[in-house]
Amino acid sequence: MVTANHGVFSPPAPPDITLENLTEFPEGRRVLTCIQCGTCAGTCPYGELMQYPPRRIIGMLRAGELEKVFTSDSLLNCVACYACTAKCPRGIDLTGVLLPLVKEQVLLRLPEMPAELQKALENKLRYGNPMGESPRKRAAWVKTAGVPVRILHEDPRPVDVLWFVECYSSYYPRGQQCARAIAKVFHALGVDFAILGNEEKCAGECGRLSWERGLYNTLMEYNMLVLGKYQFKRIVTSCPHAYDAFRYRYTALKFNYDLMHVAPFLAQHFDRLKPMLKRKASCTVTYHDSCCLARHSSVYEEPRLLLQAIPGVKLVEMTHNRVNTICCGGGGGGMWLDTYYKAKGYERLSERRVKEAIATGADILAVACPYEISRFEDALKVLGYEKKMIVRDIVELLAEAMEV
């Protein structure tokens, strides 16, 4: 087991893209091809609240006046939802490259870091999870899984699927319900799976997108070290943020494992899964596309395929779906900035999204990201809709239909 005896900090990582060396990287040079059309600002869910929306930031960068941008805290509203990146006609990866670098400078210049965010970052470094829970309790949910869940450091035999559970599914009570559902569905399908248990640490959210590069590198190096200890054929994760980090960021450390989010993975087993979905649901479901999984990685249809396979489910779409989805507000560190946004009088994106979901007339808001369960359940309560609609992870709905 990798222990924390040598401290939580690991040696420095290889050179990374920064604002200073931006033009030495192809993705950095691309930023300068901006045609100032403003699509980014128009598509940004918080665009109207930003003193410096992405278009203006690039303008200021070209004018050599980026320093002025750093003095406004408006970029803290960036929830790293990839909307601007997806819509940019020049193919500039705003969310992945420019915005986190600017955000980093904004945060460093704040007279005080928002307390909730600071705590989450410090917790991730020290305990490997943003909640500040004991790393020794990360796999505690396994005891209540109802099916055997192999933990690799206890039984290190090679395994087919290494399931990267992540923080919210490991610790947050509602997330644990989802983790149990995944374990049961895997078990029922006869998937050979195991987890890292207490050795797992947060993948780093969507990498640099929560701005803290050093923290992200530390977590990345740690997780790569742990993954390297075991033999497995693929990594399946139920967290789109971990999926995003692995797919786009861990490659810097030569991550080349076969990687899947749990929804496409289960869709691969569709022919065997379908006949197991016996219990009729009789409900209307609307599905929320998560930014990392859907917009950034184009996983749109598999979750819908799985939902429609459940007998009695009628799937309806929200106005903003697929590439046009609206962020739940949790990305890019937004998960820990709710109090900050609220203090500024901004509408929470989770509330905006829930209003859209309610407008569909659906009974169930289905999600595929552990952040969204808590965010949307809270938003439903805040808006007084908690009796009208429930939030379920798609795997929870599958497990219910399988009666496992």
Place this chain on the structure above:
Amino acid sequence: MKIIVLLKMVPDVVEELELAADGKALDTEFLRMIANELDNHALEEALLLKEKYSGTVTVVALDAPEVDDALFTALAKGADQALKITDGDGTLGTRAGAYRLAQTISSIPGLLPADLILTGAQAIDDLDGLTAPLVSHLLRLPQLGIVTKVSVDTTAGVATVLREFPGGVRGEYEVKLPAVLGIQAAKKPPRYVPVAKVRAAMKSQAIQSVVAPTAADGGVCLLPVEEMTKPEVTEHAQMLQGSPEEIADQLCEILAARGLL
């Protein structure tokens, strides 16, 4: 201005504390140590004072698991020097720890006199908040504890501090420097330091190890621990149910029955 911050590692209560087999100490197998929260406030206050009046901040800590992380973090935040007192088994009580700190900082040439020696007003293993008073006693310096505000008149060599008392009472004091202050809260919450900065500090800066001078005893009485126990579990809370009126009635009955009304 020259400021010394005394930093101490305490058990991290995120992990459940377990008793060692001999029932006299904490089980160290899964125990993790973390910098005392109020010492972090003392460091923050020191850094704010340095930013305002210029000068140097030296952090001094007794060796303990994970103390290097805490000291490199302090350097990354802006401390100028980090000293680690390496001898000692890390299980010193408050009194012996304070003695060792006082003894060591007075033995390092050029470290004293400092204008201010700051430390946390309390720690989870020092609820009486004795570190600052003991150190000040040993160094023969004035001391004020439970301090929430510090400003300094560098020409007059005087600090004005706000000290908290129970019941929301606060007192403003003037203290001649050098002095020892037990910090309850810095003017601002302890700052965030990006991990990259800490990692850079680990590459470019060093923690200086110092050995405490041989204890001449100095009248320190090391109180041996005879027994350590977990808190006794008491009865659970009684939840009152019913309408607000019914709950109010029940509450009055309970208070009356206990002789509190």
